[in-house]
Amino acid sequence: MGLYSGMHGLTAYVGFFEMSKPKKGEYVFVSSACGAIGQIVGQLAKIKGCYVVGSAGSDDKVNLLKTKFGFDDAFNYKKETDLEAALKRCFPEGIDIDFENVGGAMLDAVLPNMRLGGRITMCGMISQYHLERPEGVRNLMYIITKRLRMEGFVIFDSIAVYRQFEEEMAGYLREGKVTYLEDIVQGLDAAPAALIGIYNGLNVGKQLVSIA
Amino acid sequence: MGLYSGMHGLTAYVGFFEMSKPKKGEYVFVSSACGAIGQIVGQLAKIKGCYVVGSAGSDDKVNLLKTKFGFDDAFNYKKETDLEAALKRCFPEGIDIDFENVGGAMLDAVLPNMRLGGRITMCGMISQYHLERPEGVRNLMYIITKRLRMEGFVIFDSIAVYRQFEEEMAGYLREGKVTYLEDIVQGLDAAPAALIGIYNGLNVGKQLVSIA
CATH class of the missing domain: 3.40.50.720 (NAD(P)-binding Rossmann-like Domain)
Known part of the structure; x- marks a missing residue:
């Protein structure tokens, strides 16, 4: 993660x-x-x-x-x-x-x-x-x-909580108790549409743009 | 009080x-x-x-x-x-x-x-x-x-706090640190107008009706 x-x-x-x-x-x-x-x-x-x-x-x-x-x-x-x-x-x-x-x-x-x-x-x-x-x-x-x-x-x-969070969450991820989905589009050209999509509810999970 | x-x-x-x-x-x-x-x-x-x-x-x-x-x-x-x-x-x-x-x-x-x-x-x-x-x-x-x-x-x-409140507030009242005003009208006949007055902001402090 x-x-x-x-x-x-x-x-x-x-x-x-x-x-x-x-x-x-x-x-x-x-x-x-x-x-x-x-x-x-x-x-x-x-x-x-x-x-x-x-x-x-x-x-x-x-x-x-x-x-x-x-x-x-x-x-x-x-x-x-x-x-x-x-x-x-x-x-x-x-x-x-x-x-x-x-x-x-x-x-x-x-x-x-x-x-x-x-x-x-x-x-x-x-x-x-x-x-x-x-x-x-x-x-x-x-x-x-x-x-x-x-x-x-x-x-x-709450950044001070990060270490505690990381340890606890790593455990949940290892045990399969927590999973997650990200929404990745390819290239900067796709970014504007992806941004608009957020407000229209098109993304599933965090909207990411892959630029490399 | x-x-x-x-x-x-x-x-x-x-x-x-x-x-x-x-x-x-x-x-x-x-x-x-x-x-x-x-x-x-x-x-x-x-x-x-x-x-x-x-x-x-x-x-x-x-x-x-x-x-x-x-x-x-x-x-x-x-x-x-x-x-x-x-x-x-x-x-x-x-x-x-x-x-x-x-x-x-x-x-x-x-x-x-x-x-x-x-x-x-x-x-x-x-x-x-x-x-x-x-x-x-x-x-x-x-x-x-x-x-x-x-x-x-x-x-x-919060009724359980009443005793503690009463003791503390009695002290403030005795020391003159807290005072209050009530708005008292005489007789039940005056009650309806007093009630309407609350919503028009006419009363100063608690609106009371004296019926005796």
């Missing part, structure tokens, strides 16, 4: 274990779950003994989540007309941990589905980066009524 | 000391600061050695905050055309702790003004309770970039 992928693994590791404070048996939701970070978060959640559901933007990715990455369930958010209802269907008992990579409408759908004392770990908001004016999130009242904690982090604050 | 006021004092005490984790010298913003809880939070912030600014809906209340309750500064949000700029003016260094009683547009203005590692303690969202559809909060990206923690609480979870 190269340094670049390593940074995404570290992000998943810190965001899940340190920020989200998971307990065995808890219900975990990962948005953009087929992305470089989401793939790993779901597998760490399984190692911890959690129930984990992911969302992704194609049936192929949903299939990957359930087969290759061992998610308990997954759904294609592009096929759902009501994200709040989709989460309710996947989590009849509610969500303890939301690992948030998407923001906007997805986050708004998560809030009413959270359980008392739940944690929302804010890792990214991919749905918002290309918007001139971000979408408004209307369901923040649930932060009070459900006693939620929503917390953001930036991985560069 | 009666039990009812005591519950508001306890809310301020738990919300400020336990949830917001204040450090001496930190910058604290309290919205709806002339309310039953806000009054106390501001005074606790001064006891802790913080710099505290409050918002309220009339010049009389702004004056009360600065004279009676010892806030370092205060502003009348109804007179500000740009809440984000008002906060920037009051907090050129940014906000470490936002004690949030208002939500909506006020919360949206707070987010870009938060400092790295700031805490947003979600106590109430008075601006939203009467809306059929809550306002959208657009600036949540700052939760990631500024590594913020936004956390909600409901005071009934």
Whole structure:
């Protein structure tokens, strides 16, 4: 696992274990779950003994989540007309941990589905980066009524954890408990389309450009 | 201090000391600061050695905050055309702790003004309770970039702290370090108008109805 992928693994590791404070048996939701970070978060959640559901933007990715990455369930958010209802269907008992990579409408759908004392770990908001004016999130009242904690982090604050992460993750990789996929295109000419593809959800895992 | 006021004092005490984790010298913003809880939070912030600014809906209340309750500064949000700029003016260094009683547009203005590692303690969202559809909060990206923690609480979870709170607060009251105002109307006939007044910001402190 190269340094670049390593940074995404570290992000998943810190965001899940340190920020989200998971307990065995808890219900975990990962948005953009087929992305470089989401793939790993779901597998760490399984190692911890959690129930984990992911969302992704194609049936192929949903299939990957359930087969290759061992998610308990997954759904294609592009096929759902009501994200709040989709989460309710996947989590009849509610969500303890939301690992948030998407923001906007997805986050708004998560809030009413959270359980008392739940944690929302804010890792990214991919749905918002290309918007001139971000979408408004209307369901923040649930932060009070459900006693939620929503917390953001930036991985560069946690570089000190790298050695510990590396040792632990190397073990998981050796034991086959964690796997990952990268999306590699060939040549700089392919880079612009690959970049646009990220925002359209075409990549599976970290989008890399091979230039040699 | 009666039990009812005591519950508001306890809310301020738990919300400020336990949830917001204040450090001496930190910058604290309290919205709806002339309310039953806000009054106390501001005074606790001064006891802790913080710099505290409050918002309220009339010049009389702004004056009360600065004279009676010892806030370092205060502003009348109804007179500000740009809440984000008002906060920037009051907090050129940014906000470490936002004690949030208002939500909506006020919360949206707070987010870009938060400092790295700031805490947003979600106590109430008075601006939203009467809306059929809550306002959208657009600036949540700052939760990631500024590594913020936004956390909600409901005071009934913290009743066990009551004895400790009562002893500590009784000391502050005896020493004149904490004072409070209640808004008392006479007779049940006056109750409906008083209730409407709360949402129009007419009350100063806890609105009580005296029926005997």
